Amino acid sequence: MLDSAAGSRRLGRPTRAGLVTLAGLVLLALLPPAMLALDQPFYISLGTRVVIYAIAAVSLDLILGYGGLVSFGHGAFVGAGAYVVGILFVHAQDGSPVLSWPVAIAGSEAALVAWPAAVVVSALLALAIGAICLRTRGVAFIMITLAFAQMLFFLFVSLPRYGGEDGISLWWRNTLPGVDLGDDVWFYYLCLALLVGFTLLCRRLVGSRFGRVLRAAKENERRLRALGVAPYPYQLTAFVIAGAGAGLAGALLANQTGFVSPSPLHWTSSGEIMVMVILGGLGTLVGPILGAAALLVLEETLSTYTSHWGLVLGPILILVVLTAKRGLYGWLAGRDRGDG
Amino acid sequence: MAGLRVEIEAMADPLLQAQGLVKRFGALTASDRLSLGVEVGELHALIGPNGAGKTTAIAQLAGELNPDQGAIRFAGQDVTNLPIERRCRLGLTRSYQITSLFRGFTALENVALAVQARAGHSFRFWRPAGRDRRLIEPAEALLDRLGLGGRAGIRAADLAHGEQRQLEIAMALATGPRLLLLDEPMAGMGPEESRAMVALLSRLKGEVSILLVEHDMDAVFALADRVTVLVYGRAIATGTPAAIRADPNVRAAYLGEEGA
Amino acid sequence: MPTLLVLEQILNGLQLGFTLFLMAAGLTLVFGIMGLINLAHGSLYMIGAFVAASVTGATGSFLLGLLAAVPAAALVGVAIEMIALRRLYDRDHLDQVLATFGLILFLNELASILWGARPLFMDVPSWLAGTVEILPGVPYPAYRLAMILVGALVAVLLYLLIAHTRLGMLIRAGATNRAMVGALGINVARLYTLVFALGAGLAALAGVMAGPILSVQVGMGEQILILTFVVVVIGGLGSIKGALVGALLVGLVDTLGRVFLPVLLRIVLPPANADSVGASLASMAIYILMAVVLAWRPNGLFGRAHA
Numbered sequence: 009m010l011d012s013a014a015g016s017r018r019l020g021r022p023t024r025a026g027l028v029t030l031a032g033l034v035l036l037a038l039l040p041p042a043m044l045a046l047d048q049p050f051y052i053s054l055g056t057r058v059v060i061y062a063i064a065a066v067s068l069d070l071i072l073g074y075g076g077l078v079s080f081g082h083g084a085f086v087g088a089g090a091y092v093v094g095i096l097f098v099h100a101q102d103g104s105p106v107l108s109w110p111v112a113i114a115g116s117e118a119a120l121v122a123w124p125a126a127v128v129v130s131a132l133l134a135l136a137i138g139a140i141c142l143r144t145r146g147v148a149f150i151m152i153t154l155a156f157a158q159m160l161f162f163l164f165v166s167l168p169r170y171g172g173e174d175g176i177s178l179w180w181r182n183t184l185p186g187v188d189l190g191d192d193v194w195f196y197y198l199c200l201a202l203l204v205g206f207t208l209l210c211r212r213l214v215g216s217r218f219g220r221v222l223r224a225a226k227e228n229e230r231r232l233r234a235l236g237v238a239p240y241p242y243q244l245t246a247f248v249i250a251g252a253g254a255g256l257a258g259a260l261l262a263n264q265t266g267f268v269s270p271s272p273l274h275w276t277s278s279g280e281i282m283v284m285v286i287l288g289g290l291g292t293l294v295g296p297i298l299g300a301a302a303l304l305v306l307e308e309t310l311s312t313y314t315s316h317w318g319l320v321l322g323p324i325l326i327l328v329v330l331t332a333k334r335g336l337y338g339w340l341a342g343r344d345r346g347d348g
Numbered sequence: 349m350a351g352l353r354v355e356i357e358a359m360a361d362p363l364l365q366a367q368g369l370v371k372r373f374g375a376l377t378a379s380d381r382l383s384l385g386v387e388v389g390e391l392h393a394l395i396g397p398n399g400a401g402k403t404t405a406i407a408q409l410a411g412e413l414n415p416d417q418g419a420i421r422f423a424g425q426d427v428t429n430l431p432i433e434r435r436c437r438l439g440l441t442r443s444y445q446i447t448s449l450f451r452g453f454t455a456l457e458n459v460a461l462a463v464q465a466r467a468g469h470s471f472r473f474w475r476p477a478g479r480d481r482r483l484i485e486p487a488e489a490l491l492d493r494l495g496l497g498g499r500a501g502i503r504a505a506d507l508a509h510g511e512q513r514q515l516e517i518a519m520a521l522a523t524g525p526r527l528l529l530l531d532e533p534m535a536g537m538g539p540e541e542s543r544a545m546v547a548l549l550s551r552l553k554g555e556v557s558i559l560l561v562e563h564d565m566d567a568v569f570a571l572a573d574r575v576t577v578l579v580y581g582r583a584i585a586t587g588t589p590a591a592i593r594a595d596p597n598v599r600a601a602y603l604g605e606e607g608a
Numbered sequence: 609m610p611t612l613l614v615l616e617q618i619l620n621g622l623q624l625g626f627t628l629f630l631m632a633a634g635l636t637l638v639f640g641i642m643g644l645i646n647l648a649h650g651s652l653y654m655i656g657a658f659v660a661a662s663v664t665g666a667t668g669s670f671l672l673g674l675l676a677a678v679p680a681a682a683l684v685g686v687a688i689e690m691i692a693l694r695r696l697y698d699r700d701h702l703d704q705v706l707a708t709f710g711l712i713l714f715l716n717e718l719a720s721i722l723w724g725a726r727p728l729f730m731d732v733p734s735w736l737a738g739t740v741e742i743l744p745g746v747p748y749p750a751y752r753l754a755m756i757l758v759g760a761l762v763a764v765l766l767y768l769l770i771a772h773t774r775l776g777m778l779i780r781a782g783a784t785n786r787a788m789v790g791a792l793g794i795n796v797a798r799l800y801t802l803v804f805a806l807g808a809g810l811a812a813l814a815g816v817m818a819g820p821i822l823s824v825q826v827g828m829g830e831q832i833l834i835l836t837f838v839v840v841v842i843g844g845l846g847s848i849k850g851a852l853v854g855a856l857l858v859g860l861v862d863t864l865g866r867v868f869l870p871v872l873l874r875i876v877l878p879p880a881n882a883d884s885v886g887a888s889l890a891s892m893a894i895y896i897l898m899a900v901v902l903a904w905r906p907n908g909l910f911g912r913a914h915a
Contacts (some may be wrong), residue, residue, distance in 0.1 A: 228450050282706065
């Protein structure tokens with residue numbers, strides 16, 4: 009599928025899927041000026057949340073949609089990324105070291121320190137969790153990823169140094185030379201750029217030899233083994249890359265909300281990221297972005313009418329699962345899906 | 349003709365040697381002290397009535413099942429405890445009785461994946477695999493050879509049954525095997541497709557060693573250099589097709605039943 | 609004195625363990641027979657607790673609360689099985705997870721509309737309010753002891769049901785080979801509904817019993833659900849025996865870890881550090897246990913390989 013899509017792209021024929029992607033990109037790019045013109049700056053911050061969750065959703069789709077690994081603990085890596093930013097911030101404020109042994113680590117407010125640190129820590133965490141979880145398959149994999157995320161949730165709740173259940177307040181955003189991250193429009197565009205970059209990276213990944221093995225393991229693991237390839241190292245690598253992407257999303261989320269708490273680690277957050285992927289279109293890269301937008305806008309809209317939005321969202325979710333499997337992107341782009 | 353060559357090569361170590369394999373599932377003994385050798389260049393057929401343990405034997409030789417007892421040597425190396433992916437990389441590759449493809453992949457992608465598997469590790473993250481000549485060219489050549497040249501862009505799930513069986517063989521060949529374990533390659537095929545498969549296997553003969561499990565006796569006796577007969581998990585006879593046809597034990601246990 | 613403390617904590621661990629067993633038994637039965645992973649299993653526990661709290665509050669009788677809650681949750685279970693879940697038996701796990709996740713959102717919201725967002729409290733019934741001397745000079749709350757006994761009793765009854773009745777025979781057959789049960793000429797849909805109701809009833813029983821020692825609130829179901837997952841992963845999916853062993857292990861490790869890890873750490877760390885590190889480690893103990901078991905046996909202690 010992927011190869012034929014790549015072929016048609018080279019011919020330069022604009023596909024319906026390509027048009028959907030382009031339209032989405034233009035919409036996202038024009039959001040801040042449009043909202044400023046309409047004097048609705050709130051929607052810029054909603055847009056930022058959409059873009060950040062889209063990064064998390066795309067990263068989950070890498071393992072869920074392409075790898076067939078139903079990870080129900082993706083929130084763990086978002087939360088870990090957020091906590092790295094938060095913890096570095098706390099220590100930068102009171103001047104105490106994060107660690108003094110075995111290596112000395114000082115706090116920091118610099119985005120160029122905190123964000124890469126968030127990505128690396130989340131990736132390492134994904135390496136540890138993935139190494140254990142990938143020994144199991146099917147339902148056990150779902151349960152154990154969920155359980156590990158919940159373990160981290162309780163771990164952070166039990167850490168009074170970092171606010172326990174209440175979390176950490178970031179008094180201001182991280183600093184980045186030459187860019188005012190405190191400005192919502194600047195911050196929005198930075199997040200958008202990171203989303204586009206990450207999505208393009210994932211597109212290379214899924215089309216590469218690595219991606220082909222990952223998709224093959226999803227299709228037929230037994231056959232892949234019989235061809236001489238053990239899927240475990242590839243699945244683990246994908247799990248780590250997905251964790252790193254989620255960690256980036258977490259770092260951005262901490263900056264966006266000015267607040268780090270255990271709630272992204274909570275299993276319902278993992279569930280929501282998964283819902284975004286399914287709602288938008290499993291196994292496509294544009295789909296999860298659409299899904300993130302749809303879910304967050306839906307929540308926002310429903311919550312203006314009722315505080316009990318779960319009463320509506322729950323049945324919608326069940327109906328989507330039972331009836332419309334291809335997701336929003338499949339529906340918009342038709343059969344001619346651009347990114348495999 | 350073929351018989352002479354086998355006799356000469358029988359002097360050397362066999363390519364594959366299974367010794368005293370025992371595999372039990374609860375009370376059922378699926379392999380009962382099964383010993384079996386496949387010589388270099390040989391097409392060796394494994395036959396037996398339903399439930400004789402042929403598929404279990406293949407699974408143990410390929411590395412998907414661990415025998416409870418016994419040892420397996422391949423190309424001079426003890427492979428008894430190697431998992432299937434390691435055995436495949438040594439050149440011991442199986443195909444499946446129930447077609448086992450990557451159904452969402454095109455025919456070309458299926459074979460290209462097998463080519464890729466042979467080409468070493470797949471930790472290559474950047475170049476599009478779908479445009480990689482080093483994968484596509486060998487894959488296309490194999491598809492052409494198996495008569496699937498015109499079907500490269502079709503999803504495996506959308507191929508006709510016979511074409512899927514051919515694709516299955518193409519993938520096994522793409523791994524560069526020294527010994528192919530073919531589990532009923534003609535299962536579910538019509539007479540026309542079966543004839544094409546027999547022709548293909550006779551072309552492959554000599555190029556790669558083959559252990560063939562097959563129900564179609566005409567095909568077996570036409571193709572095989574040697575035949576092993578399996579009954580209740582035990583090898584009751586091994587020999588040339590002519591010797592097997594003449595063996596009274598085999599006639600009693602198996603061929604008589606087939607003729608009835 | 610420490611030995612008495614240990615004994616008391618072991619009993620607390622057993623009490624948590626048997627509560628988890630009631631949950632895990634239903635979850636693992638439903639998975640073993642219908643191949644369904646039901647995230648909403650915790651919601652049935654919550655419904656049981658809420659119904660019991662309301663009825664007990666209105667009538668003053670814990671027994672009436674129990675007698676109302678178990679059938680009520682079983683009925684809710686039957687309803688969601690017939691409306692939604694039976695359409696999911698043949699779907700992949702991802703679909704099941706998402707749909708039952710939607711079900712949780714719905715049921716939690718419904719519960720918060722019916723019973724409010726604030727926690728309800730249930731009293732221990734007066735006839736179980738005191739303590740029992742389990743050893744001379746060692747008192748233990750009678751209610752908690754009763755929870756252990758009920759849990760053990762249910763475990764025995766479940767064993768008898770599965771080992772010695774026709775329904776049990778079908779359950780065993782269904783867990784090994786689903787197609788076979790259909791071939792026996794059994795009304796499979798009815799069998800599935802029945803098994804689901806049984807699981808729902810057990811979850812509700814767990815919820816009712818936990819009511820007086822926890823606060824009854826929205827979200828309580830998910831907390832125990834995750835622990836239940838840990839239990840069935842450790843015990844092996846689809847295995848009732850695994851559910852029992854896993855539940856008791858998790859109950860004991862969690863309870864003893866919370867009490868004794870800080871104490872043990874004080875040997876090597878300053879007290880303040882020992883308490884905070886101990887608390888963090890204790891909250892992770894059962895997950896570490898799970899990781900160790902899986903590293904050793906990827907299918908759990910009593911599990912078979914499932915695709």
